[in-house]
Amino acid sequence: MKKTLMLLYGIIAYAIFFGTFLYAVGFVSSWFVPKHIDSPPQSSLGFALLVNAGLLSLFAIQHSVMARPAFKRWWTQFVPTPIERSTYVLLASLCLILLFWQWQPMGGVIWTVESEGAATFLKSLSMLGFGIVLVSTFLINHFDLFGLRQVWLNFRGEKYTDLPFRTPFFYKYVRHPLYLGFMIAFWATPVMTAAHLFFAIMTTLYMLTAIQFEERDLVTHFGVRYKDYKRSAPMLIPFTKASKAKKADRETSEVTV
Numbered sequence: 001m002k003k004t005l006m007l008l009y010g011i012i013a014y015a016i017f018f019g020t021f022l023y024a025v026g027f028v029s030s031w032f033v034p035k036h037i038d039s040p041p042q043s044s045l046g047f048a049l050l051v052n053a054g055l056l057s058l059f060a061i062q063h064s065v066m067a068r069p070a071f072k073r074w075w076t077q078f079v080p081t082p083i084e085r086s087t088y089v090l091l092a093s094l095c096l097i098l099l100f101w102q103w104q105p106m107g108g109v110i111w112t113v114e115s116e117g118a119a120t121f122l123k124s125l126s127m128l129g130f131g132i133v134l135v136s137t138f139l140i141n142h143f144d145l146f147g148l149r150q151v152w153l154n155f156r157g158e159k160y161t162d163l164p165f166r167t168p169f170f171y172k173y174v175r176h177p178l179y180l181g182f183m184i185a186f187w188a189t190p191v192m193t194a195a196h197l198f199f200a201i202m203t204t205l206y207m208l209t210a211i212q213f214e215e216r217d218l219v220t221h222f223g224v225r226y227k228d229y230k231r232s233a234p235m236l237i238p239f240t241k242a243s244k245a246k247k248a249d250r251e252t253s254e255v256t257v
């Protein structure tokens with residue numbers, strides 16, 4: 001019974017996540033959804049900046065703090081391990097739903113691309129970005145990232161096994177294709193408003209920070225394989241050299257010699 005309830009919880013959390021992801025596409029692209037990033041402004045610029053910064057920070061803190069191994073060790077004293085990831089996914093979705101609901105549009109256009117061809121190109125690029133995000137989750141393991149694998153294994157009475165280190169497809173070219181996909185999706189727009197620009201800057205800064213924490217954990221978890229990967233694949237921009245990692249490595253070996 002308990003296992004069935006956990007499976008149900010995982011499925012509901014996943015469904016809420018998936019709906020939130022679809023809404024996010026509409027929210028950022030100002031398509032189809034009742035409230036989007038550039039809905040008509042209702043408050044002063046100062047108030048809007050304050051509220052939006054708060055909403056984005058809440059998501060960033062939830063997403064980063066709850067993903068750290070130390071937090072997970074502490075938290076699983078209270079939350080059963082099989083539903084830890086589903087709960088993380090559910091809380092992240094709730095933070096995003098709050099953001100969509102309370103977002104304060106700002107008005108003010110920073111740039112507009114007049115050419116119809118260029119505008120279509122930018123819109124398509126943004127969709128491609130979201131596509132890269134979705135494909136990347138499947139390259140790592142979509143059902144594990146969103147908690148379904150954990151509740152399914154638990155339901156079947158099977159032991160959870162950690163995901164192996166993998167570098168399929170996009171991961172051969174960059175170490176963080178999922179974040180790169182989001183950056184493309186958020187920056188590629190024919191009409192860049194103040195609200196959209198603020199969203200793009202804040203989320204990009206957040207992802208650049210999150211990468212630092214994530215890579216520290218990945219080096220601890222995968223050891224030398226991830227260190228080698230940092231030397232061979234660039235962080236975000238394909239076909240650039242992973243020079244920073246090389247330099248850091250050189251400095252480490254100079255210190256240890």
Ligand SMILES: C[S@@+](CC[C@H](N)C(=O)[O-])C[C@H]1O[C@@H](n2cnc3c(N)ncnc32)[C@H](O)[C@@H]1O
Nearest residue numbers: 136140163164165166167175176177178179180
């Ligand atoms: C939300 S995903 C983002 C992955 C990556 N930062 C990206 O942008 O594509 C985060 C999870 O992916 C896992 N992960 C990241 N790179 C990986 C790799 N090369 N092989 C296996 N798991 C990986 C980490 O354990 C982390 O829990």
